[in-house]
Amino acid sequence: MAASSNAQGYRVIGTRPVRHDGVDKVTGRAKYGADYSFPGMLFGKVLRSPYAHANIKSIKVDKAAALPGVKAVITASDLPALPDKMEQAGEMAINMNQLSANILARGKVLYDGHAVAAVAATSPHIAEEALRLIEVAYEVLPPVMSVEEAMKPGAPILLPGLRNKDEGPDKQTNVATHLQFKRGDLNEGFKGADYVVEREFKTAMVHQGYIEPHNAVGIYNPDGHATIYCSTQGSFVVRSLSAAVLGMPEGNIKVVPAEIGGGFGGKTTIYLEPLSVMLSKKTGHPVKLTMTRAEVLRATGPTSGSTVRCKMGCAKDGKLVAAQIWMAYEAGGFPGSPVGAGAMTIVAPYNIPHLLVDAYDVVVNRPKTAAYRAPGASNAAMASETVIDELADKCGIDPCDFRIMNGAKEGTPQTAGPPYRRIGFIETVEAIKSSPHYKSKLEGRNRGRGVASGFWFNVGLQSSAIVNIHTDGTASLVIGSVDIGGTRAAQAMIAAEVLGLDVNDVRPLVTDTDSIGHTDVTGGSRTAFATGWAVYEAAQDAVLQLKERAARLWEKKPEEIGFDNGQFTAQGDGVKPMTVKELAGRLARTGGPISGRATVNARGVGPAFATTLVDVEVDPDTGKVEILRATVAQDVGKAIHPSYVEGQMQGGTAQGIGWALNEEYFYDDKGILRNSALLDYRMPTCLDLPLIETCIVEVPTPGHPIGIRGVGEVSIVPPPAAVANAIAHAVGVRMTELPMSPPRLLKALLGKRGSTETQAAAAGR
């Protein structure tokens, strides 16, 4: 079935219809979380720590509670204490005790902006004023801001109970985990190397930067049931995590996913949701909380800053022989950086016989990190892809050819061991090589071109879908995956393809946690792959049932009914082929309504690769970098809606360029975030980017009925290294720290000039 479906040309898949939710979103009618309001609704605000690291001695709320208009004030003591162990929650393993302590600090604040108390009042302004009246006594502790400080012997301890296997059960530590991956014999490997490059890289903590701040409306009913309206990447994960944090039965919470204004991983966990329910429970009113931008930056999941030491060796002919990597990622105030993913992605595109990777998850007094688009992979690729570029230079081999020569293909072992099945890495490099951009000549002083590649696993997980056939022959499609960028359109296209309907005859509906089977979070680039699979199977289920109805009408056996190009057919006279529309009108008299259903726990997910090409111009007097041209090639398996696939590729590239040039968390020596506004957290504007060219590569994922690969993440992985490589070729300095901001690049440029001048002087003597 899958095979034949792949073989045949598609009618809907691969076209570019207008998205079904489009009109609502261009007219301002689409309802995002903050757009919800209810009669009697109160407004909540959260008091946040002004210190990076401190014990909470006491919290006095009486003055705040006495302010006219204030209806409730809550602190951590209003939430149940939870077990200090990892539990499965959707795609994530989560420590509920730490999750709760992140939502409202328990006895200790671990970063500037850590939530301490929450207020509900009749207006947001009154709630804000009430925060000023809450008296918190802090015992300020020295902040630990970098992995280096945190790993030093005798460093201040963030979490007294934290232990790791290496250091044993008696040793307090800031290192939550040490992971190691090993293959072959490192010494043997490096013996065979003609060229070795070893460098240390640092990347800054950066934020997902979604334009919509976090929000939640909680409505608690006296019968113990609650409804949460919020913008999230996963309504079911909000339900299970909120239930745990509130100590409520999961079934007593219904989560209604609002439209979501961007997530990029940052909305796969919870912050405000349990607070809205608890405040609603205390006041008997619906309570809405929305974060300010400063709260978003100070207290919601950025991704880790990191230190990565990368040593790689290759033979004269360019063959990679060995790699040794040491990496430590900032987890934030609680464990859980994406260092594991970093370790398993850093050399994933290459076949390297001898390998050793040591990876450390380290707590520091910064916000608890959350998932961010290919978590951990961009940090890692900044290191490996720069070193690869340098090795290619040393060998005098074109950087694309170098990657192709060493590129992973079917059967190549992955970092953690399992062999790749069919993948499209080399195809992405070839696509770049044959792109108009690569073939074009780059002229002008201080200009350079750089290439880099990236890998991301993608995930499968669970999804559910229902396809209802209506009497007019249209269909409604019900899914639990939120629409974060064309999801409705892509899923409707899959259903329309299978049902032989026009895409506009399928109405996609994203529904709440009570109206569809379990559906895991929109993350890991899984939605088109896994929810798409469920939608495909649900539509097939509907077709099967429709065949039975046709069989009844024609007095034949179901297996005698064919379905092709939207037409039901059978051999024999008196059989006039029927479309779904025609058959739909006969459902009542042939057995009643039809709903196709399917659920999946998708296995055999196909990983994604991308290769990015960037041209830059450097202002040698100021160190400012202009991006002149950018092209990204990505293996997407099969593009359902090419426009939205390109959109993911372009968006990830833009974010990666932001990391490369300007984005960073800037903390002062007290651990206070100095750039908690979009004025100084510098994401690229329209004027900072060129048009971004795309090459869609389609190497189908084996086993998937349509061959889809997730497309949401991998395009963010190559850009930082691609820009660094371009800068190196433009002005001859290798940048090893992100962001490559003007002050940093200028310093490197002046340093280089200084040294060359002294060399010249020496030569002159």
Next chain:
Amino acid sequence: MATVVIPAQLRKLTGGKDRVTASGRNIGRLIEDLERQFPGFGEQLLQDGDVKPSIAVSIDGEMGTGGILEPVGENSEVFFLPALGGG
């Protein structure tokens, strides 16, 4: 017998061996057999009677989904690796 590839940090349990053989029709049984051969293996991989949330299982190059009930073939190649999520 299935081949089990041992993560670097568990090789101390297998006397440094990075590949061992074990039998069992599913991951649960396989881990029981590993525990028999290399005491201590179970607690490294199991929590509350199932595979730890922080651990993923790959069988013949395919990421599994069924925890201890994940079927294992006669000549399967089995990997235990860190579970991870995406953005």
Next chain:
Amino acid sequence: MHAINYESPKSVDDAVKLLAAHGEQARPLCGGTDLIIQLRAGVRRPEYVVDVKNIREMRRIEFSMQHGLRLGAAVPCIEVYENGDMHKYYPGLTEAAHLIGSLQIQSRASVGGNLCNGSPAADTTPALIALGAKCRVVGPGGERLVPVEDFCIAPGRTVLQPAELLVEFQIPSPARNSSDAYLRFIPRNEMDIAVVGVGASVTLDLNDDRISEARVALAAVGPTPIFAREASQALAGKRINDEAIERAAQLAIAATSPIDDMRGTAEFRRHVTGVLTRRTLAKAIERARSAQTSR
């Protein structure tokens, strides 16, 4: 935000009366792009916000070769660079107004508000200083003229007394063969606050290719906007060449006292002060040469 009262006087007198009546508890709203953010952040908590944008006198742009320019303090930046005279006679000030934030910000932000906010990084301030602009300040006791370079005394603090109002800027009409320019450095291409800003005006003696007079001013490299006196004086009477400009650049750097912050390091700011002084002077000189033909 705390509760506020809103007043919208129609005349300078009424505005000054209101400011006098409420003293420290009143704050003029001259654009809103700084004040409203400060009110939200609780940095300033006045009981009264006095909106001066509806005072005609503060919204006018009047230019004549005889009397020069009167620029109302509340004129939004967008109206500055949509004004033909501003382009023709004060291109440096005009481009400074055009650099402030986005179009959305420029529709609200005013040159007067930009100055009264007291930020050392204000883009229009060095341009005003370069032009030798004076502030017409009106208070209960009458009015006074304050040179722009003397207006700011510390970050966020100016010479204005509680009841005083900055009504307009008075700028002399451009001399023959003169022009001005403003350049700033920001990491992105829009939306950032100046990491370094340099304004310059020059008057040329084209007969023997000399600079007869020059004024150089700097932003974001000290606690207040800086009038680089030595740099300016060093240019007076000098032949137009790289040597003269380089000397001015070095003196401009000497006039700075920058800090390290998230926008740039002190080291970087000093270096870029030199770079931008060279570039801004070159641009102003080029304009002054061509100005000859256009006037």
Next chain:
Amino acid sequence: MAKKVVVEATINGEQTEFLCEPRQSLLEALRDILELTGSKEGCLTGDCGACTVIVDGRPLCSCLMLGVEAQGKTIETVEGLAQPDSLHVLQQKFLEHASLQCGICTPGFLMSAKALLDHNLKPTEGEIRYALAGNLCRCTGYDKIVRAVADAAQTLASGKGRGGRLGSGPSASEQTERFLQGQEVK
């Protein structure tokens, strides 16, 4: 405690009267009082442009204007863009070019783009990018947004000359200079 104030303004062509606290922003007035939630809150500091509306013909951030300042003003929001039976060309082009992913920034971009095209139907790519620089989008990398605005300009210009010209026009850094020269020609 400050009293609420009655404000009269023309909003999307309608004479409108509303009651607001002096501390409420125009954005709050639109969203919380008038239930026009199409204008979005992204930062409250004028840095993201999601709350962009057009006041007396000029685009501005409604988060940086007090509701009481709207007295006597003419305000256009995203809700006023479409006709009952048809979308505005910009809305249509945003859909055709897939210029929105999450859609939260879209209303702001549409209003900034409208403010541009209201007085310039032949924008260069540079002019389009300059006009949109006050609106942040984190999803798209701006590519498809710029294309949609250029296409909309072309459609609106229909005959009156070429519309948006991609790849044409001065670079970002030359914008101010170009703008000045453009003015001097007049």
